[in-house]
Amino acid sequence: xxxxxxxxxxxxxxxxxxxxxxxxxxIEWYNKKYIEIQGNSLEExxxxxxxxxxxxxxxxxxxxxxGLFIExxxxxxxxxxxxxxxxxxxDGILKLMKGVKNRKAYFMAVVAFYxxxxxxxxxxxxxxxxxxxxxxxxxxxxxxxxxYKGRTFAEMGEEKNKVSHRRRALEQLxxxxxxxxx
Amino acid sequence: xxxxxxxxxxxxxxxxxxxxxxxxxxIEWYNKKYIEIQGNSLEExxxxxxxxxxxxxxxxxxxxxxGLFIExxxxxxxxxxxxxxxxxxxDGILKLMKGVKNRKAYFMAVVAFYxxxxxxxxxxxxxxxxxxxxxxxxxxxxxxxxxYKGRTFAEMGEEKNKVSHRRRALEQLxxxxxxxxx
Numbered sequence: 001x002x003x004x005x006x007x008x009x010x011x012x013x014x015x016x017x018x019x020x021x022x023x024x025x026x027i028e029w030y031n032k033k034y035i036e037i038q039g040n041s042l043e044e045x046x047x048x049x050x051x052x053x054x055x056x057x058x059x060x061x062x063x064x065x066x067g068l069f070i071e072x073x074x075x076x077x078x079x080x081x082x083x084x085x086x087x088x089x090x091d092g093i094l095k096l097m098k099g100v101k102n103r104k105a106y107f108m109a110v111v112a113f114y115x116x117x118x119x120x121x122x123x124x125x126x127x128x129x130x131x132x133x134x135x136x137x138x139x140x141x142x143x144x145x146x147x148y149k150g151r152t153f154a155e156m157g158e159e160k161n162k163v164s165h166r167r168r169a170l171e172q173l174x175x176x177x178x179x180x181x182x
Numbered sequence: 183x184x185x186x187x188x189x190x191x192x193x194x195x196x197x198x199x200x201x202x203x204x205x206x207x208x209i210e211w212y213n214k215k216y217i218e219i220q221g222n223s224l225e226e227x228x229x230x231x232x233x234x235x236x237x238x239x240x241x242x243x244x245x246x247x248x249g250l251f252i253e254x255x256x257x258x259x260x261x262x263x264x265x266x267x268x269x270x271x272x273d274g275i276l277k278l279m280k281g282v283k284n285r286k287a288y289f290m291a292v293v294a295f296y297x298x299x300x301x302x303x304x305x306x307x308x309x310x311x312x313x314x315x316x317x318x319x320x321x322x323x324x325x326x327x328x329x330y331k332g333r334t335f336a337e338m339g340e341e342k343n344k345v346s347h348r349r350r351a352l353e354q355l356x357x358x359x360x361x362x363x364x
Contacts, residue, residue, distance in 0.1 A: 035230065036220040038265075048217065076269035080262045083220075087258035088278060095278055096270060 003177070004030035004061040006053060012064065015161060016170055023174040025181075030057060042067055042079050042110040043121055050112035050119050060116055062173060066109035066165055068142045070130060072102040081142065090134050090145045103129040107146065109169040113176075122176065124168025128153075185359070186212035186243040188235060194246065197343060198352055205356040207363075212239060224249055224261050224292040225303055232294035232301050242298055244355060248291035248347055250324045252312060254284040263324065272316050272327045285311040289328065291351035295358075304358065306350025310335075 005013050005027050013029045020027045034053055039045040046065050053061065067081040073096060077084035084092070097103065104127075111122040126148060134144040136154025143153035143160070153160045161167060187195050187209050195211045202209045216235055221227040228247050235243065249263040255278060259266035266274070279285065286309075293304040308330060316326040318336025325335035325342070335342045343349060 038218040038220055038227075038262075045220075073274070074269040076266070076274070078265075078269070080220075080265055083260075083262055084258070087256040087260070092255070092258075092278055095280070096274055098277070 002059045003027045004057055004059055006030045006032055006034055006057065006061050006063050008033040012166075015166070016064075019167060019170045020174055023178045025174050025177055030061060034063065036065070039079065042108060043123070045079055046110045046112035047119055047121060050114055054114055057114075060114060062111050062113040064109060064111045064166065064169065066107060066169075068146065069106050069108060070097070071104040072097070072100045085141050090142060093130065093142065093145060094133065097130050103131075103147075105130050105146065107142075107165040109165040111169045111173045113173055120176070122169050122172035124165040124170070124172065126163055126165045126168070184241045185209045186239055186241055188212045188214050188216055188239065188243050188245045190215040194348075197348070198246070201349060201352045202356055205360045207356050207359055212243060216245065218247070221261065224290060225305070227261055228292045228294035229301055229303060232296055236296055239296075242296060244293050244295040246291060246293045246348065246351065248289060248351075250328065251288050251290060252279070253286040254279070254282045267323050272324060275312065275324065275327060276315065279312050285313075285329075287312050287328065289324075289347040291347040293351045293355045295355055302358070304351050304354035306347040306352070306354065308345055308347045308350070 003025070005016050007013055008031060017027055034049060037045055037048045039048065042065055046063060050063050053063070067078050069075045069078050106125050106127045109124045113120045113122065128146050128148040131145050131147045131152055135152045136144050138157040139154045139160060146153045148156065148163065185207070187198050189195055190213060199209055216231060219227060219230045221230065224247055228245060232245050249260050251257045251260050288307050288309045291306045295302045295304065310328050310330040313327050313329045313334055317334045318326050320339040321336045321342060328335045330338065330345065
């Protein structure tokens with residue numbers, strides 16, 4: 001039974017495919033920019049967006065969405081991280097955090113998996129802090145300002161993928177699938 | 183033929199009803215928090231969100247969405263104004279605009295109207311500037327930092343409704359409906 005990862009981002013698919021292989025699971029790429037709905041949380045957004053794909057995709061499938069949540073900013077930029085990155089970017093976040101003592105932040109990834117009957121949600125987190133300036137050249141998005149154990153995600157490069165929120169959410173998903181296969 | 187305004191905001195409906203009466207149009211309130219999708223522009227969001235309501239509502243209907251677009255911030259907070267207001271608020275916007283010379287901003291309202299066959303889009307704008315501090319107690323959202331001809335929207339109170347982006351978009355809509363009634 002084919003399991004599709006619905007995403008228009010090839011790099012995301014390749015990363016997920018490698019993690020799936022660790023669980024002897026094979027996944028296929030369903031290249032599509034699907035409709036994302038607005039919502040108060042990533043979980044709600046992923047669940048409702050997946051729901052809208054049922055019927056269109058012939059088989060099991062999952063989607064993934066992630067965001068940066070900054071405690072002192074009430075979770076901003078959260079579900080709208082990609083829009084916020086495109087407009088005010090890392091410099092905007094650093095400006096908002098200027099003089100702010102509480103630098104706590106986390107990345108969260110949410111996977112919504114349709115198993116042919118229901119939608120199940122899997123989450124992955126990585127805790128860190130907002131740095132005081134941009135550091136590092138690797139990665140993308142908010143990676144240069146997200147400090148994890150003394151280095152930013154943009155300084156960690158490939159190492160980031162070992163601890164990332166996305167990996168953790170996907171591990172949850174693939175453990176679940178592997179368990180039901182037995 | 184009934185025309186519904188789909189919104190969960192009673193005050194918005196009341197405001198629209200008064201404007202409709204100026205065109206001898208009567209509208210009804212359809213109280214619903216509908217699904218809004220994500221998108222790159224308010225127009226796209228309104229159009230696709232209205233599309234998802236077709237079939238559910240028996241008759242003609244419209245929805246309205248609006249946002250604040252700041253030139254120096256690449257249009258931020260734009261389509262996600264309400265989320266941005268809830269998280270970083272007016273203080274966040276003022277902090278982002280600290281030291282920024284170009285203060286130009288506009289409010290835009292978009293109305294998506296389903297006439298029983300197609301969805302039509304009507305837009306209203308009001309040009310202004312981001313103030314250097316909050317002023318005024320009236321209105322809501324970003325009104326205290328939006329300067330229009332020397333006063334903020336929050337200082338203008340009822341007067342704001344005479345020049346507002348929402349009024350302008352609704353006037354476009356009701357002129358259109360009135361024209362087709364003749």
